[in-house]
Amino acid sequence: MNKVYHILSLLGLSHTSDAVRKMFLHLAQCSFTGFPNLLKTAKAKxxxxxxxxxxxxxxxxxxxxxxxxxxxxxxRMYSSSLSDRKKEMTEEEGRESPQLSVSFVFHSNNNTTLQELMLHLKSYYKIASQRLADQIPLVIRYQMLQESAVQLQSEMLQMLHDKENLEFFLKEDMDIGSKRAALQSRHKRLMKARTYLVEF
Structure with a gap:
């Protein structure tokens, strides 16, 4: 296959890998807000x-x-592709194409024309191109999205089962702790005021 397709496939892998990484980081940021140690560890993973x-x-x-x-x-697939190419050639040239042999084994009394060879090449190229067009995105999606997600989920769950470091991971941001304390204090004052009003 052409080196250009190879390079494009690797570029596609790189772009997809970066996109998945950004998505995971965004998800971690949204999920672990207020838990800086957990967020930092998730990002590293x-x-x-x-x-x-x-x-x-x-x-x-x-x-x-x-x-x-x-x-x-x-x-069967090759014969079908070859037949399609023959039809295209017939339509393009407006005439019947010669009978072609599907086999690449040619005997001395079976001369092959350049036109026949081109049809064979185009037929195979079509099959190989389609196969790569299906397989390459599948490989990228499987490795970079599905398997990465499974691995991340597994490692995060394993991390939360680590009892020794669990308190460290779940330690809240100082600001959130202060805000909670302030809100709890305010809630107590409001409840106390409500009690006074009810009794009044």
Whole structure:
């Protein structure tokens, strides 16, 4: 496959990885407001997961492109693609295309024209392109979104089961503690005033 597609796939991986990271960070920020230690730890885990998952996804993408170098397709799929290319050629040229052999094995008495070779190449290119168009986004989505989310959830739950550090993680921001104390004090005063008014 063309190196351009390979580069575009890796760029897509990078953009998706950054987008997922931003989404996770935003979610952590919204969920752990008031718990600075928990938020800081969650952010560190998000970064670590991104750093671990991205090379795995990249390796899978590179493997996918390497596999395409094998030039493989199921016979029925290839025959269908070849038939489609023949129809397109017939429509473009306004004439019947010659009968083509699906096999790449040519004997001395079976000369192949350049036109026939082009049809074979276009047929396979169409199949391989579609396969990559399906597989590459699937790899990126699986590794960078699904697996990252599962890993993050697992690590966060494991962290909250760490009884030794649980108090540290759940330690509130000083401002929130002060605001709560002020609100509780105000609530007590209001309840006391209400009691006086009821008795009056």
């Amino acid at each position: 998000i970064e670590a997961i991104k750093q671990a998952r991205e090379p795995t996804a990249e390796s899978m993408i590179r493997t996918q492109f390497k596999m395409e170098m094998l030039v493989y397709s199921q016979d």
